[in-house]
Each structure stands twice: as structure tokens, then as C-alpha cells.
Amino acid sequence: MLRFLVRRTLGAVVILFLLSVVTFLLFFGMPRDPALLICGKTCTPANIENIHHVLGLDKSIPEQYLTFLHNIVLGSDSFDQGPCPAPCFGYSYHTNEAVWPTLMDRLPTTVSLTLGAAVVFLVAGLATGLLAAWKRGSLIDKTVTAGSMVISSMQIYFLGPLALALLVYQSHLFEKPAYHNLTSDPVSWFSGLLIPWVVLSTIFAAQYTRMARSSMIEQLQEEHVRTARAKGMSRRYVFFRYAWRGSLIPVVTIFGIDLGSLLGGAIITETTFGLPGIGQLAVQSVFFSDLPLLLGVMLFAATMILLFNIIVDTCYAFIDPRVRLS
């Protein structure tokens, strides 16, 4: 198991390295000169040259990349804005703030939004999915199936504004979405995130319901489940001990992917509700061609996805001894 984790982590580091090379080349090899963006309207060739020198853009691309990598691993003191401890992604072209602290600033919002919603959609999705599978063919099953189909075909940019309009602006039942610090003001933290949670988890829960139901029904048709019934184990026991375990594999897989990509930035949700998370940061960085920030966000998101990939694989080993013992 430990060997497995070490091997996977080493693999992830290699992937991140390759990814950083590719993204770096893509952005810094672009024909558009970032110096033009920074120096604005009153630009002279001397200004541009100065900016080039300050940003290190006058060096060759491999040199620039090595500096970039060096800064991430060891930090840097060569920035005009001040010292930049590792992991240093440099300073934003747009706001002139250090990239990594900005990311860390935004992280609590994204984590609160994602984890809060994830707990809800996982529990609600699994519960309704299992219920439908247990009552397969009944009215409950049919209602759940139809309902989840309708909901999962909706999008956040539809359901989000709808919820805002109905529940916040018209009826004033809920607070306007906003992020408050969890430790200093837990009540506002909760009420400010309630609507985004509800909207995000409704859509995801519907997908998890469908997935849990279908994978459960598939498992219930497995021969070993029939064997368990044939030796006299009760339907409930067989359902939860034999069938459920196997049905978790696809659910865990998708959950890992969802969680990883949401933590890397729930772009649409954060934009819809105006929450200052990493997703919103990603949008801004693209909008302003803010290369250091963009690189930082991208590598952060990739790290999240790789991390959850490893977590998912670890979960497989816990669920299935065939994985554990091979």
C-alpha cells in the first residue's frame, strides 16, 4: 500500500512537471507581448524594454522556465515587489500582488463551497439512489428516476439565477450569497453559502442518484449477491453488505473527479453567485492575460485533480481486496 502511494505520488510529480513545461511554453511562447499589457497607453519602447528586463522576458525561454521552476521550489528575492518565498509564482501583472498568497486567500471560499456541497450531494444522492434501487420498479423509483433526470439536465447558470431571483430578491427568505470567514463569523459563513450549496448540490445530487441507482441495480444482479441470498442472508444484509460495496466503485471514481475539479475552481458557480474563490480568480486571470496568476491557478487545479486521483485509487484498495492484494 505504501509502495503504491509513493509510486503514485512520484508519478503525479512527473505529470505536474510536464504540465508546467507545456503551460509555460504555451503562455510565454505566445506571440502577444505581456509587457504591452502592463505598460498601458503611455508606452515607449524604452518602457517596454525596461519591463522586459524586470520580468526577465529578455532571456531565452528555457532560461525563463528554469527561473520559474527555481522560484516555485526555492522562492526568490529578485522581485521588485519584495521577497517571494516558495512556492513562488511571481507577482500578478494586473494587481501587482504575489500569486501564491492570493491563491491561498481565495482558497477558503472554494473549499467551503465545495466541501459543503459535496457532503450534501454525496449523502443525498446516494440515499435517494439506494432508495430507488431498493424499491426498484415502484412509484418511488419512477419518481426519483424522472426527477433526477430532469434536475441533472439543468445547469448552474440556469438554476442559480432562478434560485437567487425567487429565494433572495423576491421573497427575501435567504441571504444574498457572500463569503464570510468561518472562524470569525460561522453564522454568516453558513447563511452566505446556503444558496450556492443548495443549487450546486441539487444538480450534483441528481447525477449521483442516477449513478448510485444504476450501479446498485447492476450489483444486485451479480451472481455473488444471489449466492448470499441463497445462503439465507436477509435482503437488507445482502443489499448493504454485498451489493453496496461493489456499487461504490463508480461512485468513488466520479466523486474524486468532481471534487478535484471543483476544488481547482468551481468557475461557473463562483461566477454565478459572485463568490471570490479560485474559480473567479481563474476567470480574472484569463480576462487580464495575467500570466503568472493564470499559471498559478492552472497548476493548483491540476494538483488538486491529481491529488484526488490518488485518493480515489487508495479508496479502491480499501473497497476491493483484489486491488489491495495485487
Place this chain on the structure above:
Amino acid sequence: MEEEAVDVSKGVDVSKGEAAKGEATLPGPREAGAGAAESPGEPLLVVEKLVKHFPVKGGFPIRRTVGAVQAVDGIDLTVHVGESFGLVGESGCGKSTTGRLITRLLEPTSGSISYRGRDIAHASRKQLAPIRSEIQMIFQDPYSSLNPRQTVGKIISGPMEINGIDPTGGREKRVRELLEIVGLNPEHYNRFPHEFSGGQRQRIGVARALALEPKLIVADEPVSALDVSIQAQVVNLLQQVQKDLGIAFLFIAHDLAIVRHFSQRVAVMYLGKIIEVGDRDSIYKRPRHPYTHALLSAVPEVTLDGGAEETGRERIRLAGDVPSPISPPSGCRFRTRCWKSQDKCATEEPPLVRLSGNRPHHLTACHFPEAPTTEAREEDIVLDPALTALEEGEG
């Protein structure tokens, strides 16, 4: 036991090497030149020292090849023009891998496969192209081996299309002929596989294999997925095709009775090796390898005087399971389950040779073979010298 072993070890033929080589050719008109490869008895397919190892990955921290599943480990076999050659063995013995190597669905690790004198084991795609049409395959599962989205016509004409062959009268006419040959209604040209039963699908598979008028068909468990009453239909069809069209068959199966019914010569495989090979009657009536004995005695049989009352057939029960092909036993691979195993078996791999008392071309890889059965032994003593002379005289 002791006595028997001594007796048998004395019986090992001295001219081992010669006998082993003799396996490559069956008595037949050998004087014919290269142009007469069509005549029955000429070797069509000669496999020598064929090896297929599947790598096993492992290691830390970087995964690498740490071992090999020795699926096929140095086998020799020859299939002659128009002959039906049976390959039997239990699951994991390498018989299906052998079939896939010969049709080049798998790349051999080493060894040679020569088809009509041309080495195809290492031939490139381009070099293989003209030979591909002459070697065809029939698969076990009639459900997954036919593309469900293609019509029967399309499936059967597929090989012609790929090889750019336009028979006189057109492909459709040829497909209809083929459907008729395999006992299906030519009107079913436009139907889809799901409209057919398992047996009928297998007939479609046979028609596809026949489309290019092959010289050799590798049939990998062609009837084992079918119901008993349907198996006989397909076996009869294959037999008729073999006789009428003079196609050689490599018939791979685990069912000993069906192999006996279908094949003129039979090889028995165990853990990637051929442990015994010879004429059908020789193998089934005078098996010498303990494994062949065990295999034959394990087949449950209907006796017509009611039930399975012992009919003088001795019952041999093998203990345990087949060892892992990743680390097969040293020396003789069967020794871990063999009741005759001695020290020699662990240190020395028995060569596949003709033992004394064996009929010509019957080769056995065993240090301490079973004595020929009583009836067979009498027969051997009385008949064998004459028989041998006769057969070799013919050759």
C-alpha cells in the same frame, strides 16, 4: 512400481533426436517437389521451438518486467496439407495462445512458424498479407466474435473486401454460396447476427473463415459455447468442410471426445509444453504420458448398460491444481502432480521422443512413462514390428 520404472527407462528409444525430427513429416509422397505442396501429407505448417512469454510487471519504485507468464514454452508441431490436427489440454496450458500465435494475433517471443516453407513468425504486415488469406480462424464465442452492427453479408464478405478479392460473379454471389455451404439460408444475407441462434452464428463464423478459400483453419474451441445438441451439428459441418474442401485444421479444444472424433493427429499440452503427440488411435488407446492417462480417465462417460459402472477403465485422480505458469516446476512440468515422479524429474526435462513400444510418430515427454495398456501391449508385441515396417515402408 520400482520394477516398472526400470523396465520403462530401459525402453526409452536410443535414437531420440532422430525420432523428434521425424515428427515433422508424416509418411506420404515426400518425393514431390516444391510445386506440389498441395498434395496431402506434405507439411503445411511447421512450428519449431515456439515461445510466448507474457511479461509480468512489478517492482518498486519504477515498474518494470519482473517475470513472465510462460504461456507457450518451446513447442514443435506440424500440420500437414488437408490434415486435422487436435490440440488438447486444460485451461492455461497454452493451447489457445498457440492458435493465436499461428494466426499472428499475438507476436511470438521466439521460435519459428513456417507456412509452406515461409517463415511467418517474424514477417511484417506486408509480407504476411498474401498468407493471411490462407490461414483463417474460428473463435469460441459466437456472440462476441461477430460484429452486431454488420449484416451477415457484410461479415462474410469482410475478408474478401479487406484482401481486395473479387470472385467471379461478385462478392454477394460468393457469400450466398458460402451460406449454403454452411447450411444457412442464402436469403439471410441481409440479416443481423442477433437474429440467429448460437449454432447458426457459429455457422456464420465458419462461412467467414471459408470466404478466402483458406488452406488452414485454426479453430479455437469452436463448439464449447454451444448446447450439446448443436455441438454435433457444428462438428459435422466442420468435418464436412475439412473433407470436401481439403482444408487443414488446427482444432483446439478441451473436450477429449470431440478432439478424438475430429482429429487425425493429437497433441496434448500441459503448462506451455507438448507432453505427448501422435496419431489419434495411438494417443487414445496407448497413451504413455501419465498426464494423458489421467486426462482420459477423468472424462465422465455414459455407459449404455446403465450408469457409470466401472468398465475396466482405471480411474486416476490427480491431486492439486496446475502450477502457476509464471514459475513452472523445474524439469518435468507435470512432476508436482505425478504419481511416478522421482528425483530425475525435477532435474532433467524429459525430451519429446518416440519411446519403445510407441507407434511411429507417437512422441512422449516422460522419464517414467506408463506401460502400454495390456491389450495394447499384446498388440504391440505381435503387431508393432510389422506395422512399423509397413508404415515406414509407405513413407
Place this chain on the structure above:
Amino acid sequence: MTTVTKEPDDSGEGAFLSVRDLHVSFTTEDGVVRAVSGLSFDLERGRTLGIVGESGSGKSVTNLTILGLHNPMFTTIDGEIVLDGQELITARESELEKLRGNKVAMIFQDPLTALSPYYTVGRQIAEPFMKHTGASKKAAWQRAVEMLGKVGIPNPKERAKEYPHQFSGGMRQRAMIAMALVCDPDLLIADEPTTALDVTVQAQILDLLKDLQQEFGSAIIFITHDLGVIADVADDIMVMYAGGAVERGTVHDVLRSPQHPYTWGLLNSMPRLDSDLGAALTPIPGTPPSLLNPPSGCRFHPRCAFQGEVGGARCVDELPLLPPGRGGACHLTAEQKQTIFVEQIKPRLR
């Protein structure tokens, strides 16, 4: 139990398991599949009944029905299944649960898929023992280890802690048998238990089953498509075709003088190790019928070579009845059967 072969009579009284006029049908998208229609048979304690038939003959469905393991949503069942005085079709789920794995146990075809990959072999064997005897976890584990030893698994104490995928095919089937016998069942239903195994391993498992039957005295229903296996293990044979029994009797009687053209066909179509070479096999023509729309009259008539001998359209119109006890469900008279068998069938079998 008794050494004398007791002919099953029509009443089924006194039999340990008695199935009367069983009808099972499934509702599918294409229509109603009549999987079993009008099946009756008896089984006594300590005897082995071999059920032979091809896929779709209803042999597996019948046995799932005995334990109520069919899907109740799509299945309709009619008739009577009485086990040791207890009616099973109308029994409540909780009563069936007490029976399953306890009084009646099952062994399935493919032990790799029939055992759960998620739990150790020991736990899977211990589970029904705990449930049915109320034994403690520890006692049940010990029992599981003991059973593994009994079915010939070396080093059972250690092997009990392993998972099914760490066992070989033959060992897995042994573990499956240990699981079935852990509560000392009176009836063991073995559904193609050796079909997925190699011949040498099959021989081991058949021997094991015979030995264990001696020890446990269970009645066994042995389902297979292989007459050779039946001849090896069974006392009685029931041949099934298209959802009904077409012939039954003791193994000795059925194999010596089979009474139904389908049984003749089965015997004729299999090559044996001692059968004559050179002659082609004699297959049964055609294919098994669709049970969505089974043939009228005798279900075998579209594939039967002898309906001409019966005369008229009797085979097409009238379903022949299987007489109680020894016999075949065929319109041919006893003399006709005798003549056909001796003159046309038996010579081909040699």
C-alpha cells in the same frame, strides 16, 4: 436412506421434496416467457437427482424457484413445491430465509463470480452458520475452518483468511461446497457445479460431492448438460426440454433403455471416447424452441424424426404426458420405442 428404489407415485406423499405442476413464466419486453410449464417430480432423502437439459430447458429456473430466488417483480409462479411438509411457493420471505443455506443450500456454476470478491472465504462460510445456528463469530469461524478442511483445502486455517481471487478454480469450488454444507443441509442444489472446471478438477469435485453425500446424507439435485457427469453422480435422471420434463427414471434405466426421442438425440449427438470413428455424429436437427412462443403439442415435435411413426397430427396437437415413475413423455407406444431404439438408435451408440 433406503436401498430399494422407491418409484415416485403420483401423490408425492412421503417424498422429501415434491414438486407438482409447476409453472413459471417471466414477463419480458418481448412478451411472456414460459420457462417452466407443468413440471412435477419427487426427491427422497439421500438420493441424487440429475437434471439434464440444454440452455432454456428450465432446469436452472426450477431450482431458483424452489428457494424463491427468482425476481418476484417479473415472475409468475403456479403449482406446488412441498419440502418436508412445508409449502414453499406461498411461504413468506422470512420463512424462506430460514430455509436457505440451512435446510436447502445451493452451489453455482462459476465459483469466481458466485463468491463475493470483497470478503474473505472464511467469513463467507461463517456467515450462514452464524445466521442459522446463532453461533458466535469465533465459533462460526472455527466451523468455517473445519469445513474448509473437510472439502480438502490444505492449510485451512490460513486459507480461510484469504479472498476468493487468491484461490484456484478448483479450490474456489471446494470453498463454495464448504459454504453450502456448513449448516448440514438436507437438500443440496448444485447448478452446473463443474461446468467451469477442467476435467481433472471436475473429477476431483465429483468425487468430493459423492464422499460428502455419504457423510452428510443430503439429497442432491444435480443440474448439468453433461450426461456423462450425471451417469457418474446421480441415482435418478430427469431430462428436461423446453420447460418440461420429457423423461425420468433411474440412471440405470434411462441410460440402458431411454424412452424419449430427445434423450436418444442427446445420447447420439455426443461423441464418446470409445465411439466409432469415421461415422458422422447424429445431431438433433434444428434449434431449441423459443419459450416466448413454444411449439404446440409435443414441444419436441419440430425436431423429432419419429413423429411420422405416431401417425396423424397427434404430436402437433396433443402434449404427451409424462407418466408417474419411470417413463418418457412421448406418443410412441412402448413397442414402437423399443423397436426404434434397438434398431436405429442403439447401433449408432457403439
